[in-house]
Amino acid sequence: MKYLFRGGTVVSGRGTRRADVLVEDEKILRVARSISAPEATVIDVEGQLLLPGFIDAHTHFDLDVCSTTTADDFFSGSRSALRGGTTTVVDFACPNKGETLHQGLELWHKKADGNCCCDYGFHMTIDDWNPGIEAEIDDMYAAGISSFKMYMTYPAMMIGDEAMYHALKKLKEKGGICGVHCENSGVIDALIAEKKAAGQMGVGSHPRTRPDFLEAEAVSRLLRIAQAVDIPVVIVHLTNAAALREVEAARKRGQRVYVETCPQYLVLEDSVYDDPDYSRAARYVCAPPIRKERDQQALWTALRKGEIQTVSTDHCSFTLEQKDAGRGNFTKIPGGLPGVENRGELLYTYGVTTRKISLATMCRVLAENPAKLYGMFPRKGVLQDGADADIVVYDPQADHVLRAEDMASLAGYSPYEGFAIRGGIHQVWLRGRLAVEDGFVLAGPDGKYIPRGKCSL
Secondary structure, X not given: OEEEEXXXXXXXXXXXXXXXXXXXXXXXXXXXXXXXXXXXXXXXOOOOEEEEOEEEEEXXXXXXXXXXXXXXXXXXXXXXXXXXXXXXXXXXXXXXXXXXXXXXXXXXXXXXXXXXXXXXXXXXXXXXXXXXXXHHHHHHHHOOOOEEEEEOOOOOOEOOHHHHXXXXXXXXXXXXXXXXXXXXXXXXXXXXXXXXXXXXOOOOHHHHOOOHHHHHHHHHHHHHHHHXXXXXXXXXXXXXHXXXXXXXXXXXXXXXXXXXXXXXXXHOOHHHXXXXXXXXXXXXXXXXXXXXXXXXXXXXXXXHOOOOOEEOOOEOOOOHHHHHHHOOOHHHOOOOEOOOOOHHHHHHHHHHOOOOOOHHHHHHXXXXXXXXXXXXXXXXXXXXXXXXXXXXXXXXXXXXXXXXXXXXXXXXXXXXXXXXXXXXEEEEEEOOEEEEEOOEEOOOOOOOEOOOOOOOO
C-alpha cells in the first residue's frame, strides 16, 4: 500500500517545514515540499504536525517486583504506548541474581514475542559480575542488545562499585552504553531505619528517605567510576538540580554523559506525598521520588539547553490495590507509575505551548536522540527517505483532559488525572499501518523485535 500524507508540518530535530510524506508498505519513500503520487491513498493532514514515532527507552512491562507483578504486561503496555504515540519501546530484561544473561534475555523474549503491539527491544540488566557474565556480553551484542543497565540501589539488583568498574571496562571494549540508576543505597537504608524507629511509616516518609542530595552523590560517584574507565554513561530518570550540577562538572572535565528524565519530574511536585488520603499519596511512590518545583524548572532549562538528551517514562504500573500493600509501611509500596501513554501530550502541552522547549527539542528528546543513543537511527527516530514509516499525527486543535477511564493501561488510574492537554494525538502509524486513530488502538500484537547497533549520538 502507498499513502501520501499531504499538507502537514513535518517536525525534525532541526526544526519544522511544510512537506508531504510518501509511504509505501513499511517505509518512507520520500519527504518533499509537494509530492505527486496518483496511485497513493491521500491522508489529509493539513494543519497538523507530523512527528517521527516516539521511542520510550525506559519501560518495565511484566516485571516481577515487590512480591507482585506490574499491572501492564507487554500487550496492555504496548497498547498504552501506541495510544500515546510511542511506536518503539526498549524494556529491561532482568535476570535474577545467580541467573545468566541468556536466561534473562530468553525470559523477556517469551514475555514480549507475539504479545507486543508496538516495536520493541531490550536493555540487559547487569545485577552481578563474574567470569560467566563477562563471557556472555559478546553474545548479547550478537542478539542485538547494545545497551545495559546497572543499579546502585535495591539489594536484588544493585551492583557494587568494584563490579561496576569491571563491567564498564568490558562494555568499553565493545563500544556499548550503560544506563545507571543512581541513589545511595546505604544512607537510604539508614534513613528508613530512623523513620521506622520513630514510627513515621506513612507515605510522606518516602521522599524524605530518598533526598535529592543522595541521588546527586550517587551520580557523582558513578561519574568518577566512569572517569576511571573513560567510558560514556547514561544517567537514567534524573530528577533534580543537584544531580544536574554533578553532570555539568563531569562534562567540564571532558566526560561524555547522557541524561534522561521523565514527565513525572517535569510536571509533578513532591507535595503529592503529603495528601492525607493514603491511596492518593501512594500512587505517586516511585524511585527516585518526585521532587520540588525548583527541580522542575531546572530540568526544563536543561532540556531547552540540550543538557538532557532523552525523556522516557520509567513506566512501571501497579493498581491501587497493589499499592495498598504498603499501608502502614511505605517501604512495602510497589514503586512505579504508569505514564507511557501520556508522555508526548504532556511535553507538547507543558513544554512546547508554554515555550519552555521548541517542537524540535520535543522531537529530539522523544524520538531522534533515543534512536541515536540506542542504536536504531536512522531506521527509527526520523521522518526521512528509507526510515520506518512510524508517524505521529498531532492535531494542535484537539484539546482534551486526561482521564484514566480513557486509557489502555491496566493500572486503573493516572498520575495525570484531570490534566488539561493542548491538542492531541490524532493518528499513530506503525511501519506504514494505521495503529491508532482518535484514541482507538487498531493494532494487534504484531510488533517487531528491533536488534540494535552502537550509539551514534
